[in-house]
Amino acid sequence: MKIAMTVNGKSVSREVSDNTLLVEYIRDHLRLTGTHVGCDTSQCGACVVHVDGQATKSCTMLAASAEGLAVTTVEGLAKSKDDLHPMQVAFKENHGLQCGFCTPGMIMTATDMVTRYHTQGKELTEDAIRVHLEGNICRCTGYHNIVKSIADGASKMTTV
Amino acid sequence: MYETNFHKASTAQDAAALLAKSDDGKILAGGQTLIPTMKQRLAAPADLVDLSRAEALRGVTITKRKKMGIMKADGGETITIGAMTTHAEVAGDTELAKVCPVISGLAANIGDPAVRHRGTIGGSVANNDPAADYPAALMALRATIHTNSREIKAEDYFQGMFATALADNEIITAVSFQAPAVGGYGKFPNPASRYAMVGVFIAKSVDGDVCVAVTGAGDNGVYRHAGLEAALSADWSTTAIEAIEVSADGLMSDLHGTAAYRANLIKVMAKRALV
Numbered sequence: 001m002k003i004a005m006t007v008n009g010k011s012v013s014r015e016v017s018d019n020t021l022l023v024e025y026i027r028d029h030l031r032l033t034g035t036h037v038g039c040d041t042s043q044c045g046a047c048v049v050h051v052d053g054q055a056t057k058s059c060t061m062l063a064a065s066a067e068g069l070a071v072t073t074v075e076g077l078a079k080s081k082d083d084l085h086p087m088q089v090a091f092k093e094n095h096g097l098q099c100g101f102c103t104p105g106m107i108m109t110a111t112d113m114v115t116r117y118h119t120q121g122k123e124l125t126e127d128a129i130r131v132h133l134e135g136n137i138c139r140c141t142g143y144h145n146i147v148k149s150i151a152d153g154a155s156k157m158t159t160v
Numbered sequence: 161m162y163e164t165n166f167h168k169a170s171t172a173q174d175a176a177a178l179l180a181k182s183d184d185g186k187i188l189a190g191g192q193t194l195i196p197t198m199k200q201r202l203a204a205p206a207d208l209v210d211l212s213r214a215e216a217l218r219g220v221t222i223t224k225r226k227k228m229g230i231m232k233a234d235g236g237e238t239i240t241i242g243a244m245t246t247h248a249e250v251a252g253d254t255e256l257a258k259v260c261p262v263i264s265g266l267a268a269n270i271g272d273p274a275v276r277h278r279g280t281i282g283g284s285v286a287n288n289d290p291a292a293d294y295p296a297a298l299m300a301l302r303a304t305i306h307t308n309s310r311e312i313k314a315e316d317y318f319q320g321m322f323a324t325a326l327a328d329n330e331i332i333t334a335v336s337f338q339a340p341a342v343g344g345y346g347k348f349p350n351p352a353s354r355y356a357m358v359g360v361f362i363a364k365s366v367d368g369d370v371c372v373a374v375t376g377a378g379d380n381g382v383y384r385h386a387g388l389e390a391a392l393s394a395d396w397s398t399t400a401i402e403a404i405e406v407s408a409d410g411l412m413s414d415l416h417g418t419a420a421y422r423a424n425l426i427k428v429m430a431k432r433a434l435v
């Protein structure tokens with residue numbers, strides 16, 4: 001079946017089989033390999049993208065279900081190679097990654113939680129950050145620097 | 161994942177018609193259980209009917225109950241939640257949080273943020289996982305499950321592990337219940353899956369009836385706990401919970417915990433649900 005959606009602001013359309021996962025559509029068909037697959041049990045969060053502005057595990061959604069929706073992947077955050085998104089800068093400056101495998105998912109989960117908290121006018125405390133990282137697993141960092149990065153990125157994310 | 165044919169339905173009627181045409185069709189709600197199960201090849205429906213765009217099946221409605229001319233503040237409102245309402249929508253509904261905060265809190269603790277953005281109450285209720293949260297809530301709140309063809313009382317609906325009263329091709333459209341005067345949910349989440357190892361939902365209706373439902377513990381899914389109900393009806397206190405004997409008979413034993421451990425957790429979670 002032909003599936004069309006908007007990815008990082010661009011209209012795309014691909015002929016895929018009905019059982020194609022959104023993450024396969026993104027990685028294999030669009031060749032946007034920033035979104036990762038770290039498990040097959042929906043637990044790791046390496047595959048998190050935004051679907052219509054909401055953090056979603058792209059390994060746990062069919063591409064067909066995203067027909068017509070707006071998807072943002074980690075590639076869609078930076079304006080250019082030299083003009084990174086504040087959350088990306090924060091991860092870089094706070095040593096929020098080691099091997100970097102979990103990072104795309106961490107960053108998409110982070111920008112989602114910051115946007116939600118900003119919209120609701122709530123303060124994103126360290127505890128809240130940890131709670132919202134429930135669905136993202138990192139095998140390297142021990143999380144402390146990820147939490148630090150998100151707090152730093154949140155303070156720099158002015159636009160919601 | 162095995163091959164499947166994808167269909168989209170914008171109403172429950174359309175979905176029912178599509179299911180009727182298939183030998184082996186399944187509803188795709190939020191997919192947060194079904195897609196992982198299909199990826200593991202534990203489910204292989206020939207046809208999938210996606211309800212994610214069925215707007216009429218989405219949203220929370222609250223009907224206030226008037227008592228002697230004034231709005232009653234402590235429970236009694238009728239709450240209807242559309243089957244395709246996501247956990248995030250239930251958790252984030254500010255009106256619902258005012259009249260039934262226990263449901264908002266329960267929804268806010270299902271899975272993780274990404275799962276809550278897609279997972280739905282209808283999907284959870286249709287699946288009836290023995291460790292899911294919503295079945296305990298609906299059982300204790302004596303909710304009604306609305307389908308495309310009838311209304312089913314929660315106690316008739318939940319029929320054991322993954323078993324429900326749903327007939328083939330019957331589709332949940334909404335759940336409804338009366339906001340309790342007092343309600344609480346104590347959950348001990350499995351540290352890895354976040355499913356309840358034991359979850360105890362306690363509700364006292366506006367008429368004073370006490371109902372206690374336990375999830376995650378019973379070896380035949382969600383059930384009502386007569387001992388706790390009797391104790392709390394007589395004396396609404398943690399001391400009353402402490403005084404009763406919770407038997408390990410009929411409780412699950414698995415690698416996460418023995419039946420005796422779960423029996424003890426039932427008491428501990430009941431106490432947490434009360435405070």
Ligand code: FES
Pocket residue numbers: 036037038039040041042043044045046047048057058059060
């Ligand atoms: S790849 Fe999606 S949660 Fe692990």
Ligand code: FES
Pocket residue numbers: 096097098099100101102103137138139140141
């Ligand atoms: S940095 Fe290696 S998995 Fe997180």
